[in-house]
Amino acid sequence: MSAIPISVQASSHLGASAPDYLSGLNPEQLKAVTTVTGPVLVLAGAGTGKTRVLTTRIAHILKLGLARPSEILCVTFTNKAAREMRERAERLIGPAATGLYNLGTFHSIAAQILRRHAELVGLKSTFTILDDDDQVRLLKQIIEGRRIDTKRFPPKTLAHFIDQWKNKGLLPDQVAKLNDEGADFAFGKGAEIYAEYQDRLRVLNACDFGDLLLHTLKIFTQYHEVLAQYHARFKYILVDEYQDTNVAQYLWLRILTNADRNLCCVGDDDQSIYGWRGAEVDNILKFERDYPGAEVIRLERNYRSTKHILAAAAGLIKANSARLGKTLWTEDQAGKKVLVQGIWDSAAEAQWVSEDVEKQKKAGRAYQDMAVLVRASFQMRAFEERFLMLQIPYVVIGGPRFFERAEIRDAIAYLRLIQSPDDDLAFERIINVPKRGIGDATVQKLLMQARVAGQSVMAAVRDLIDTDELPTRARTPLTAFVRDYDRWRELAKTIKHDMLLDTVLTDAGYYDMHRADKVSGQSRLDNLKEMVNSMADFEDLMAYLEHVSLVMELERDAGANSVKIMTLHGAKGLEFPVVYLPGWEEGIFPSQRSMDESGLRGLEEERRLAYVGITRAREEARISFVANRQVYGRWTSQLPSRFIDEMPIEHVEAVSQTGYAQAGWTSQESRWDRAGYQPNYTKREEPKAFGGNLSGVDMSRLEPKPHRPSAPAKPQPSKGLTVGTRVFHVKFGYGEVKETEGNKLIVRFETGDKKVMDSFVEKA
DNA sequence: GTCGGACTTATTTTT
DNA sequence: TAAGTCCGAC
Numbered sequence: 001m002s003a004i005p006i007s008v009q010a011s012s013h014l015g016a017s018a019p020d021y022l023s024g025l026n027p028e029q030l031k032a033v034t035t036v037t038g039p040v041l042v043l044a045g046a047g048t049g050k051t052r053v054l055t056t057r058i059a060h061i062l063k064l065g066l067a068r069p070s071e072i073l074c075v076t077f078t079n080k081a082a083r084e085m086r087e088r089a090e091r092l093i094g095p096a097a098t099g100l101y102n103l104g105t106f107h108s109i110a111a112q113i114l115r116r117h118a119e120l121v122g123l124k125s126t127f128t129i130l131d132d133d134d135q136v137r138l139l140k141q142i143i144e145g146r147r148i149d150t151k152r153f154p155p156k157t158l159a160h161f162i163d164q165w166k167n168k169g170l171l172p173d174q175v176a177k178l179n180d181e182g183a184d185f186a187f188g189k190g191a192e193i194y195a196e197y198q199d200r201l202r203v204l205n206a207c208d209f210g211d212l213l214l215h216t217l218k219i220f221t222q223y224h225e226v227l228a229q230y231h232a233r234f235k236y237i238l239v240d241e242y243q244d245t246n247v248a249q250y251l252w253l254r255i256l257t258n259a260d261r262n263l264c265c266v267g268d269d270d271q272s273i274y275g276w277r278g279a280e281v282d283n284i285l286k287f288e289r290d291y292p293g294a295e296v297i298r299l300e301r302n303y304r305s306t307k308h309i310l311a312a313a314a315g316l317i318k319a320n321s322a323r324l325g326k327t328l329w330t331e332d333q334a335g336k337k338v339l340v341q342g343i344w345d346s347a348a349e350a351q352w353v354s355e356d357v358e359k360q361k362k363a364g365r366a367y368q369d370m371a372v373l374v375r376a377s378f379q380m381r382a383f384e385e386r387f388l389m390l391q392i393p394y395v396v397i398g399g400p401r402f403f404e405r406a407e408i409r410d411a412i413a414y415l416r417l418i419q420s421p422d423d424d425l426a427f428e429r430i431i432n433v434p435k436r437g438i439g440d441a442t443v444q445k446l447l448m449q450a451r452v453a454g455q456s457v458m459a460a461v462r463d464l465i466d467t468d469e470l471p472t473r474a475r476t477p478l479t480a481f482v483r484d485y486d487r488w489r490e491l492a493k494t495i496k497h498d499m500l501l502d503t504v505l506t507d508a509g510y511y512d513m514h515r516a517d518k519v520s521g522q523s524r525l526d527n528l529k530e531m532v533n534s535m536a537d538f539e540d541l542m543a544y545l546e547h548v549s550l551v552m553e554l555e556r557d558a559g560a561n562s563v564k565i566m567t568l569h570g571a572k573g574l575e576f577p578v579v580y581l582p583g584w585e586e587g588i589f590p591s592q593r594s595m596d597e598s599g600l601r602g603l604e605e606e607r608r609l610a611y612v613g614i615t616r617a618r619e620e621a622r623i624s625f626v627a628n629r630q631v632y633g634r635w636t637s638q639l640p641s642r643f644i645d646e647m648p649i650e651h652v653e654a655v656s657q658t659g660y661a662q663a664g665w666t667s668q669e670s671r672w673d674r675a676g677y678q679p680n681y682t683k684r685e686e687p688k689a690f691g692g693n694l695s696g697v698d699m700s701r702l703e704p705k706p707h708r709p710s711a712p713a714k715p716q717p718s719k720g721l722t723v724g725t726r727v728f729h730v731k732f733g734y735g736e737v738k739e740t741e742g743n744k745l746i747v748r749f750e751t752g753d754k755k756v757m758d759s760f761v762e763k764a
Numbered sequence: 765g766t767c768g769g770a771c772t773t774a775t776t777t778t779t
Numbered sequence: 780t781a782a783g784t785c786c787g788a789c
Contacts, residue, residue: 078778107779129779151785209779244778277777376775398777435765550779569776591775609776632774633780 021059021092025052032266032297033057036066036236039257039291041284042266045328046313046615047304047575050266054238055085057264058100059092061236069099073234073256075106077241079551081573082108085240102234106249108550110212114219117226121215126420128206129549133409134425135159135208141447142196143186153186161185162194166210167246167278169217172198204424213248220255231258242267242287246278254290261291269324270317271612273569275598275605285322302328304575306335308651309621313614315648320604337653338614338621340644345628346379346583350386352624353580357392357563360578367393369577371564373613375589379582380565387563397566403548407514407524408531412548414504415497418488419541422456434513436477442470458485484508497544498535568613579617584610584625585638610643 025033029049032042033056044050058074061067076082082104090097102109111129118125130138139155139162161182165175172195175183183190201207207215220227234256239245242265245253257263265287272281288294302310310328317323343349357370372383380396387394402408410433416426428447432438450460464470465479488504495503505511505528514521514528538544564576583589590606598605614621625640644652 105779111779131779212779273776274778276775378774437765439765567776593775630780 019060019063021056021063025049025056026301028297028299028301029053029056032264032299033060035295035297036061036064036264037260037262039261039287039294040264041242041287041291041294041296042264042299043296043324043326044266044268044299045302045326046268046271046612047302048299048328049303050240050268050299051081051084051088053299054240054264054266055088055092057238058089062093062096067235069096070101071233071235072100072102072238073109073236074100074103074238075109075240075253076103077105077244079105079108081105081240105550106252107209107212110216110252111546111550113216113230114207114212117216117219117223120219120223120226122202123207123215124205126205128204128416128420128423128426128545129212130201130206130208130425131403131409131549132159132208133404134206135162137425137428138200138204139193139197142193142200146186146189146193148186148189158182158185158190158193161190162197163210164278165194166208166214167248169214169248169251171214205420205422206425210248213252217248217252217255220252227255230256234258235260235262237263239263239265240267243269243272243281243284244274244279245283247280247283248278250280250283263291268326269322270320270326270608271572273572273605273609273612275601276594281322285324296324298326300326300328302330302332304618305330305615306332306619308335308337309614309617309619312338312621312647312651313611315651316607316614316643316646317611319646320607322604336620337651338623338647340584340647340652340654341622341624342640342654343624343626345626346382346630347386349582349624349626350382353383353582353622354386354390354392356580356622357387358390361392365577367561367563370580371566371571371574371576371578371616372580372582373566373568373571373616375568375583375591375609377567379588383565383582387565393562394565395562397564398570402527402530405524405527407528410510411501411505411528411531412545414508414510415501415541415545417458417485418492418500418504419545421458421489424450424457427457430508431481434509436481438474438477438481442474442478445470492541496536497538497541498532500541501535502532568609571616572612575616575618577618578620579613579622581610581613581621581623582625583629584623584641584644585629586641588629588638589641590643607643607646610641 022030022033026049029052032040032044032053036057042050042053044053054074058072061072062069074085076085086097086100086103089100089103104112114121114123114127115125118127136155136159139158140150143150143153143155143158164182170178172191175194176191178191186193201211220230235258237253237257239253244267253263253265265284267284269281269284272279272284275281288296305313307330310330314328341352343352353372357367360370361367372380374380374383377399384394384396403412410430413423413426413429416423417430424447428443431443446457446460446464449464450457453460453463455463461478461482465475465482470478484507488500488507491503492500511525511528514524535544538547586592589610590603594602594606596602623644625644626638629636629638
């Protein structure tokens with residue numbers, strides 16, 4: 001744990017020249033970078049230079065010659081984080097960064113390891129990685145095979161339980177002893193079906209995401225010589241976002257940490273927002289217990305936000321109990337107080353935000369300096385509608401991802417089947433897409449035959465088309481398909497994989513199928529084109545398929561010069577000068593469901609989410625809540641979120657004209673009243689000076705008025721705003737945006753197959 | 765194989 | 780409310 005003595009002034013290791021990569025670090029950061037031996041926990045608050053510390057640490061280890069690039073294991077959660085890390089490391093150490101083979105996500109590194117030792121867990125090294133769609137379909141087969149009603153016991157639900165178990169590192173036999181909700185699935189058959197699912201995966205030579213970690217974990221536990229090999233290889237381990245690790249990842253890291261214990265975990269317990277998918281805040285809380293003698297370094301100097309923003313966020317997070325505790329500080333100016341605005345209903349809320357966006361724009365801010373962060377995606381719609389009317393360019397970040405689109409999945413299934421004829425799930429997906437007259441009954445028959453004969457479906461088809469067991473009506477198209485398939489396999493040996501896909505999709509009539517589709521065919525064809533283009537960047541089909549199963553994303557138009565609309569979860573790791581935080585109402589945020597399902601733990605996670613939201617702001621955070629909100633078509637009366645009261649009032653500004661009163665509350669006791677703000681609807685005594693925090697105000701005394709419809713908001717022509725020639729490429733409901741005709745941009749939105757609106761935007 | 769009506773179900777989402 | 784799924788009718 002001892003810091004290797006190195007200072008900016010003098011270093012015997014680094015020759016005469018000062019290590020300039022260390023210059024500009026503050027004392028804590030320097031310590032986090034240079035304490036390279038022994039376990040280290042870096043508690044890095046929001047905006048304290050976490051990534052910089054990690055990358056500089058890598059550089060430092062390399063410059064001191066303590067390890068070669070390939071001997072550093074550096075794990076992240078997302079591909080984006082891994083990419084950013086690599087880029088920044090490259091800037092520090094130059095081309096040597098290419099040698100950082102073990103910098104990547106937990107899953108990609110685990111997959112690499114598993115490919116090398118697959119046979120130890122009964123797989124071949126060419127195993128396929130299933131996406132959750134495949135996973136669900138496989139489970140459906142198993143459940144139906146057991147004659148269990150898939151309506152009462154949906155495969156999706158079990159898939160969710162299995163994921164949770166795998167997150168916790170639980171294997172089927174361990175689940176059997178468990179008495180949880182999932183084990184009760186289908187009258188206590190949960191564990192049994194889980195076991196069967198694992199067996200099927202082995203037969204299919206496949207694994208799901210959780211298996212990547214669990215299988216490697218099993219190998220490390222059972223084969224000491226393999227573990228020893230990795231202990232020798234991974235001399236230094238670095239972990240990003242440690243607060244997001246689940247139990248399986250935690251165990252994985254523990255076992256990979258060798259006797260030298262050169263493990264450095266960086267994280268922030270206050271930003272743990274993924275509990276619902278298995279993250280254990282506990283992992284970071286108990287780090288010191290797990291690694292006795294660990295050095296704990298706190299990064300508390302914030303380089304992002306103003307004083308008011310930090311103080312408001314700090315007051316909020318203070319209400320959480322289980323924390324390691326940090327006090328962020330900044331040398332930045334006080335700045336503006338966090339604004340809190342009560343509003344009548346959600347349409348008015350969107351109006352308020354968009355007017356403010358225009359005001360900011362006129363005052364010289366760029367659109368990309370602003371972001372709207374919502375709790376749940378259904379809240380996005382109101383903002384999209386309003387932004388459209390006002391012609392404010394925006395981009396929705398998140399939403400259905402490229403590789404989750406049906407057409408892309410189909411194309412991948414074709415490729416997967418060509419790559420490995422045994423891929424039954426891929427076969428099933430495309431055998432009748434486009435329609436070849438091979439119906440459900442035939443497919444079931446094929447599956448059955450394959451199962452009985454213990455062979456793959458493709459092999460079963462080859463056998464069956466030579467017999468009389470199938471009606472001619474099914475045999476003819478199947479024969480044709482096999483013939484095509486064999487041709488594609490041959491073709492794959494000679495032509496490049498991107499050309500291969502193009503040919504296959506043409507031959508199979510897949511393009512034609514979408515060309516015939518007037519509604520969304522064109523956008524699907526566009527997506528396929530994009531896919532073919534993207535394939536060129538990969539060496540071969542194998543490499544491409546590995547990429548799509550693990551990376552599952554494609555660089556999308558980042559939407560320069562546009563307001564970002566995203567969920568709070570999606571905003572983690574980002575920052576914006578101005579952040580809008582709408583929908584701070586009890587039940588919405590904090591989410592009722594969170595609180596119902598996980599009680600206090602759920603509430604605390606919601607609070608961390610609020611904390612993440614506020615700390616995204618560099619200069620301005622603007623919170624709003626409404627009195628009336630439509631939830632699933634019903635009007636509901638809302639109460640302001642408790643989080644509002646938890647922010648210290650001296651760092652918060654409420655707009656007097658439009659505080660609770662305007663939002664529709666009738667209370668005489670709202671905190672704004674007591675803070676001296678004059679509601680505009682009632683006479684009251686001299687405002688009293690208010691001192692101190694207002695948490696503890698009895699919120700039950702606030703009574704929202706029942707909803708009365710407000711006058712529909714008129715679309716307002718954009719005043720003096722220029723919309724550039726930017727191509728709008730956004731999501732709206734379930735439709736897509738088309739574009740351009742002459743000097744006009746036509747933005748067409750479709751919901752399902754109903755056209756909703758056309759919007760015309762003059763090109764500037 | 766396709767269409768339409770009934771029925772169900774509404775967080776957060778990465779790998 | 781509104782979108783997705785399922786099932787029966789043609």
